[in-house]
Amino acid sequence: MLLQNTERGLFCSAGDFYIDPWKPVDFAVVTHAHSDHARWGSKHYLVSKIGEEIFRARLGPQANLQTLSFSESIARNGVKLSLHPAGHILGSAQIRVEFQGEVWVVSGDYKIESDNTCDAFEPIRCHTFVTESTFGLPIYKWSPQKEIFAEINEWWRDNQQKERTSVLFGYSLGKTQRLLAGLEGDIGPIFLHGAVANFIPAYQRAGVRFPAISVTKPENVRATRGKAMVIAPPSADNTPWLRKFGECSTAFASGWMQVRGTRRRRALDRGFALSDHVDWPGLMDTIKATGAEKIWATHGYTAPVVRWLRENGWDADAIKTEYEGESETEGEDLPETTEQNRED
Amino acid sequence: MQRFTKLFCELDQTTRTNEKVAVLENYFREAPPADAAWALAFLSGRTPPRVISTRNLWDWASVETGFPAWLMEECYESVGDLAEMLALLFQDSGGGTLLTLSQIVSERLLPIRELADISKRQLLVQTWRELNRPERLVWNKLITGEFRIGVSKTLVVRALANVAKVEPAIMAHRVLGKWQPTAEDFKQLLKPEGQSDFTARPYPFFLASPIEIKLKSGESIADEFGDVNDWQAEWKWDGIRAQLIHRAGETSIWSRGEEMVTDSFPELVNAGKFLSEGTVLDGEILAWRGDRPLIFGELQRRLGRKKVSDRTQRDFPIAFLAYDLLEKDGSDIRAESLEIRRTLLENVLEESAHRFASETPSEQTITQQSLALFTDETTESSNAFCLRLSPVLSVASWEELESIRSRARDEGVEGIMLKRRASSYGVGRPRGDWWKWKINPHVIDAVLIYAQRGHGRRANLYTDYTFGVWDKGELVPVAKAYSGLTDEEIRKVDHFVRKNSLEKHGPVRIVKPELVFELAFEAVLESTRHKSGIAVRFPRMNRWRHDKTPAEADTIENLRALTSSRPGLSIHELTHDT
Ligand SMILES: [Zn+2]
Numbered sequence: 001m002l003l004q005n006t007e008r009g010l011f012c013s014a015g016d017f018y019i020d021p022w023k024p025v026d027f028a029v030v031t032h033a034h035s036d037h038a039r040w041g042s043k044h045y046l047v048s049k050i051g052e053e054i055f056r057a058r059l060g061p062q063a064n065l066q067t068l069s070f071s072e073s074i075a076r077n078g079v080k081l082s083l084h085p086a087g088h089i090l091g092s093a094q095i096r097v098e099f100q101g102e103v104w105v106v107s108g109d110y111k112i113e114s115d116n117t118c119d120a121f122e123p124i125r126c127h128t129f130v131t132e133s134t135f136g137l138p139i140y141k142w143s144p145q146k147e148i149f150a151e152i153n154e155w156w157r158d159n160q161q162k163e164r165t166s167v168l169f170g171y172s173l174g175k176t177q178r179l180l181a182g183l184e185g186d187i188g189p190i191f192l193h194g195a196v197a198n199f200i201p202a203y204q205r206a207g208v209r210f211p212a213i214s215v216t217k218p219e220n221v222r223a224t225r226g227k228a229m230v231i232a233p234p235s236a237d238n239t240p241w242l243r244k245f246g247e248c249s250t251a252f253a254s255g256w257m258q259v260r261g262t263r264r265r266r267a268l269d270r271g272f273a274l275s276d277h278v279d280w281p282g283l284m285d286t287i288k289a290t291g292a293e294k295i296w297a298t299h300g301y302t303a304p305v306v307r308w309l310r311e312n313g314w315d316a317d318a319i320k321t322e323y324e325g326e327s328e329t330e331g332e333d334l335p336e337t338t339e340q341n342r343e344d
Numbered sequence: 345m346q347r348f349t350k351l352f353c354e355l356d357q358t359t360r361t362n363e364k365v366a367v368l369e370n371y372f373r374e375a376p377p378a379d380a381a382w383a384l385a386f387l388s389g390r391t392p393p394r395v396i397s398t399r400n401l402w403d404w405a406s407v408e409t410g411f412p413a414w415l416m417e418e419c420y421e422s423v424g425d426l427a428e429m430l431a432l433l434f435q436d437s438g439g440g441t442l443l444t445l446s447q448i449v450s451e452r453l454l455p456i457r458e459l460a461d462i463s464k465r466q467l468l469v470q471t472w473r474e475l476n477r478p479e480r481l482v483w484n485k486l487i488t489g490e491f492r493i494g495v496s497k498t499l500v501v502r503a504l505a506n507v508a509k510v511e512p513a514i515m516a517h518r519v520l521g522k523w524q525p526t527a528e529d530f531k532q533l534l535k536p537e538g539q540s541d542f543t544a545r546p547y548p549f550f551l552a553s554p555i556e557i558k559l560k561s562g563e564s565i566a567d568e569f570g571d572v573n574d575w576q577a578e579w580k581w582d583g584i585r586a587q588l589i590h591r592a593g594e595t596s597i598w599s600r601g602e603e604m605v606t607d608s609f610p611e612l613v614n615a616g617k618f619l620s621e622g623t624v625l626d627g628e629i630l631a632w633r634g635d636r637p638l639i640f641g642e643l644q645r646r647l648g649r650k651k652v653s654d655r656t657q658r659d660f661p662i663a664f665l666a667y668d669l670l671e672k673d674g675s676d677i678r679a680e681s682l683e684i685r686r687t688l689l690e691n692v693l694e695e696s697a698h699r700f701a702s703e704t705p706s707e708q709t710i711t712q713q714s715l716a717l718f719t720d721e722t723t724e725s726s727n728a729f730c731l732r733l734s735p736v737l738s739v740a741s742w743e744e745l746e747s748i749r750s751r752a753r754d755e756g757v758e759g760i761m762l763k764r765r766a767s768s769y770g771v772g773r774p775r776g777d778w779w780k781w782k783i784n785p786h787v788i789d790a791v792l793i794y795a796q797r798g799h800g801r802r803a804n805l806y807t808d809y810t811f812g813v814w815d816k817g818e819l820v821p822v823a824k825a826y827s828g829l830t831d832e833e834i835r836k837v838d839h840f841v842r843k844n845s846l847e848k849h850g851p852v853r854i855v856k857p858e859l860v861f862e863l864a865f866e867a868v869l870e871s872t873r874h875k876s877g878i879a880v881r882f883p884r885m886n887r888w889r890h891d892k893t894p895a896e897a898d899t900i901e902n903l904r905a906l907t908s909s910r911p912g913l914s915i916h917e918l919t920h921d922t
Pocket residue numbers: 032034088109331332333
């Protein structure tokens with residue numbers, strides 16, 4: 001087999017490299033900069049060119065980064081390696097591995113619907129497709145983001161009428177930027193919690209455009225009570241930091257909000273099922289589009305996805321990864337019950 | 345259906361009570377009465393029973409969506425709500441229906457029950473295809489007979505009361521009365537206040553404030569409360585606070601929170617007949633046997649019965665412990681001092697007990713007593729007069745009161761009430777005149793050993809826990825608890841349970857004994873129903889003892905040492921297993 005699942009992660013022995021390893025290795029090819037995929041300590045990293053600055057922030061200034069544009073490919077010991085947009089966050093890539101006519105694609109995390117903050121996903125033909133299955137149940141079918149953003153903006157306007165500050169919780173890398181890009185900046189001022197502001201400049205330098213963002217200085221915070229939109233990490237809920245915004249309406253943007261119970265348990269006013277991951281129909285369509293005969297599923301609902309695929313004629317297996325550990329991840333890979341300490 | 349679905353979504357999207365009421369008000373104002381009538385029926389708990397068997401529902405949904413049963417089960421695990429799971433499962437959304445709520449009810453929901461399976465399925469599938477996603481959720485809730493949404497009957501009543509501009513208590517009375525979900529009856533419910541509304545109207549309850557300061561000695565309580573003789577002390581009963589109203593030959597019973605509970609207590613309605621016209625008593629309904637209260641769980645079990653049969657009355661005897669008189673001979677006497685009201689109350693109860701004794705035929709007493717020989721001693725109480733006077737605790741000093749309080753647990757009460765003798769009957773919870781002084785709870789450290797999923801909004805989380813303490817090197821279960829943690833903590837425990845399940849037994853997971861919690865509870869009782877031989881009352885989680893290892897948890901001996909020696913108790917914990 002071209003790739004094997006090892007205790008350090010997916011390994012290509014022919015090319016002598018790992019993909020998204022969770023332990024230090026000599027040569028790591030990394031799909032994207034979420035901390036459950038991009039781990040410290042490897043000697044050498046291969047990442048997407050456009051995501052370089054974010055990878056740098058994640059992996060540290062000393063990390064030995066080699067970058068590759070989406071159109072390029074390199075060869076390692078005769079194994080051809082290329083990166084292709086995954087549509088998940090800025091710089092997220094699927095990794096295509098080709099050796100002696102056999103093609104494998106490792107999707108990393110991906111999302112089908114394109115948005116303004118990263119290159120759009122494209123399915124790649126392959127023999128074996130290693131796919132994520134975070135939301136691998138048919139109850140997860142996303143509404144078009146246009147509709148969700150219309151709801152978010154309407155909620156914001158409605159809160160202004162009731163003189164409440166809108167507080168929208170989302171993770172710092174990926175979700176925050178996507179939210180920002182979808183907000184109508186002329187509705188009112190937008191504030192960012194420090195923990196979600198970090199990656200904004202990197203996105204801007206990569207050419208992503210955002211509405212104007214205010215900084216949370218005490219004097220302008222007071223003046224915008226009841227008008228502003230605040231984007232904050234979920235961990236900021238019920239903290240003193242939030243109190244300075246006066247009366248708030250709270251919401252969470254995440255695929256997990258598809259289920260009412262998830263929102264209600266958090267005692268949030270609203271939940272917006274806006275996800276950066278593939279939904280069930282997207283997963284099935286993508287699998288068909290790759291033409292792959294063999295599927296490996298990782299992340300989330302691997303068991304039902306594998307069983308469904310097998311019942312429908314695929315050669316499918318679940319591979320165990322450590323992405324689902326208790327680490328501080330920032331995506332929405334983990335079911336809501338396991339997401340403590342995902343953010344600082 | 346559009347408007348009702350919008351109402352459903354709006355209620356679902358706010359956690360604020362006032363907003364919920366406003367949304368409801370809007371709906372009741374704007375919706376055509378024929379629709380509003382059905383909406384009220386559903387919101388006040390009158391959902392038609394399940395119209396399609398669960399089996400059929402799963403099978404037909406499986407065929408319609410193309411997903412096998414095992415995959416639907418996986419989905420159900422994640423959603424925890426059948427109606428919602430089915431609504432989410434459909435990959436295509438219909439355009440939405442133009443039918444009104446009353447049309448959906450009369451053309452789909454009501455007829456579907458009567459149809460043969462083939463046509464039933466056709467109508468169901470046709471409806472599913474027509475409806476959009478939120479409408480489908482509402483529809484599924486209706487057909488599964490599980491129309492519960494995050495809004496209490498009290499809020500619905502408040503909204504209607506605002507629309508009709510009448511007092512909430514009056515609206516509550518009307519809503520509980522006889523009406524059909526028709527436009528005509530709905531309009532009647534909204535009519536202005538009339539004479540007929542008065543009969544059952546309760547007074548606002550006067551509530552006591554808790555005494556929270558740690559009072560160590562007689563001296564410090566004297567500092568706070570002055571002369572002991574200014575105060576009337578009573579037991580704080582552990583039951584349902586209620587007003588018993590006897591007007592225009594009718595008796596009605598209201599619990600706190602504008603809830604009429606008349607139908608649950610026929611023996612009180614019967615006892616009410618012996619009161620004179622225009623009497624309102626304030627007191628507590630308790631599970632009661634002989635001359636003692638039973639634990640609150642007994643009362644709960646009784647309230648859990650849909651129909652209150654003679655048997656229920658015998659098996660779960662109750663009493664009304666009266667401690668105040670609010671209306672006498674049709675006049676509101678709340679402005680009188682407690683001292684005066686107390687004297688009048690004693691007279692009223694004595695008179696009614698006399699009437700009861702003279703008007704209850706003595707043969708009946710004999711028959712019932714002889715019956716008792718063949719059944720058990722429980723019959724005796726159903727023949728007793730169930731209106732009782734809540735006694736005044738006579739004390740000469742604060743020290744004496746404190747020593748009585750320390751005995752409270754053995755008396756089966758929650759603590760002591762202190763009421764200023766000179767005070768009138770107030771409204772709400774103004775501080776100063778009425779105080780409640782509860783017994784301090786017991787606490788122990790116990791280890792989490794089993795977990796089960798919760799209900800309602802917690803259906804997909806492990807929130808119901810069983811705790812054990814050490815007994816000869818083994819952890820034996822002693823308490824179930826499902827409250828006291830923050831949402832954040834619940835998520836963490838849930839995560840722990842999922843990662844550390846040793847075995848699954850049906851819905852119960854046996855978990856690795858690792859987490860220690862401090863449990864608080866009101867009493868420890870001996871129990872033959874429990875393996876450990878004891879049961880604790882009102883257990884709840886006080887805090888998560890991250891600092892303790894399971895080995896440091898308490899032992900069964902520690903718990904036994906707290907056992908109270910109340911005789912004649914039957915033990916039923918306030919948990920799901922009763
Ligand atoms: Zn990710």
